[in-house]
Amino acid sequence: MSQAETLPTPAPRPGVLWQLGLFRSEFITVMRRWRTLALLAVLTGVPVLIGIAVKIDTNGGGGRAGGGGSGGDGGGPAFIAQITNNGLFLVFTGLAATLPFFLPMAIGVIAGDSIAGEANSGTLRYLLVAPAGRTRLLLAKYASVLAFCVVATLVVAASGLIVGAILFPLGDVTLLSGTTISFTEGLWRALLIAATVALSLTGIAALGLFISTLTNSGIAAMATTVGLLITVQIVDQIPQLHAIQPYLFPHYWLSFADLLRDPVYWDELRRNFGLQGLYVAVFGSAAWARFTTRDITA
């Protein structure tokens, strides 16, 4: 923030709201794109599909084989079995199903497009001569991608909660460790999990932002970011490559399930946060170094 704040301005010293003007404008602009709305629609749809699949499955009487089209592995099945008893578990299942791919893909698209898309349309040069300030613009862009991480996660969670409440009973929550907590406390845990999931996405958000500063093509930046995500997810599954896996940003993503234990098992959660912080620091600085020195000719 240093550069953005120490620079002299001819006008009287503006207030906080004034400083947030660019971020607000940025976030509103992102949210008004069709692409963003389409991504959010897909994210809303995942818990709906899972909910309906589980409902049909249980009505058909055929036991409760987990699956139902959810892409979730790891934490997934443990939740999915509980959905019929408690609709709140659809929130957890929905997040577990979207975290490996749909959520980060959405973030990759938004982050990848953030700078490159504006360079592509030429609006970047007008923002810079406004003058937005390169550091300030980059911060506003990253902040708005982070805000989108929160919105996207909340959309999945809210969709899961609503569909879960409609299709299944709600009630006390039996944790993975076997303890039972009240529904209200279950809701708090759900919120905590949503926050954790949103935080898990900060790494790929920084990566996408960096890639976005490298090119003048929004499509290329989005495709590269999503391509990297897929590659990393595949590498994370190959046993022979276990040596590098702890350094891959999705490696500890599903550790959010540990928040459903009593006591909470913090080990992997902490590692996840540390890893995301590392990615934010490395790719955030790289994006800054690149963007503040780059020739804007588009």
Added chain:
Amino acid sequence: MEELPAVISTHGLTKRYRGGQLAVDGLDLTVPRGSVFGFLGPNGSGKTTTIRMLMGLIEPTSGTARVLGEPMPRAVRTVLPRVGALIEGPALYGFLSGRDNLLRYDSADPTADPRTRRDRVGEALDRVGLAAAASKKARAYSLGMKQRLGLAAALLRPRDLLVLDEPTNGLDPQGMREIRSLVRSLAADGTTVFLSSHLLDEIEQVCTHAAVMTRGRLITQGPVDALAARSRLAVTTPDTADTVRVLKELGVTDLETTADGKVTGDLPPDPVPDLADLNAALVAAGVRVRGFGLERASLEDAFLALTGEGFDVAG
């Protein structure tokens, strides 16, 4: 208010793009305060590149540039709020309305007051004649409407300097005329206007000063009058051969004869002969004179004389 620094001054400003293209080569440009400055040059001569350097979008390879007395690109944050710019045509968010486009650009300026934002946007739209189309999505704008919206973005606040890269591109004759009168009224309010254009009579009509570039180099700069001042003697006559002979004897140089019976030439500079004496000499030599007088060369002639008439763009 005495001896204010030039609004734009560059020294040895040079840009070599990655890939080796030398786009601007040792530019020494001085734009006086209060002028309407025309920046001329054939395609690819480095006008846009110069403007990009002045606006801090690209880093010069060498040399320095000062805008409003401050070094660029270092002073971007203090200088650019006082500068309105249209660079290489407008760029808009197609999915936003014209008004929302301007609101977005205005909120990018940290020194713009959000409390007056809506009013200022409305005034800028009025000023470029877009008030009626303000709620239309920019995607649905015509070329000229986009150009006007780009101009409106440059006029969101009172500016000390306007930098307009081909501002009349795509405009209809009324639009061009409005832009001309807009530029004049802004200049009358004390705004310095720096505009690049290919339309030379445009420049001739509004500019007080001009500079001409080719192949990245500045050939000339100064008041428009001085640039276009080169006047030629023109004699309309059926006896062209005799006319040429007599005028040559009297020291007129660079004589040319056109097919429709007109002889033109440059008067000797020192001492400038009296036109009446020249005419008398022609008549005395038996030349039948139909028309006689000085023709003021247009800026276009001056431009072509300076940049060469070749149509091909320099590589």
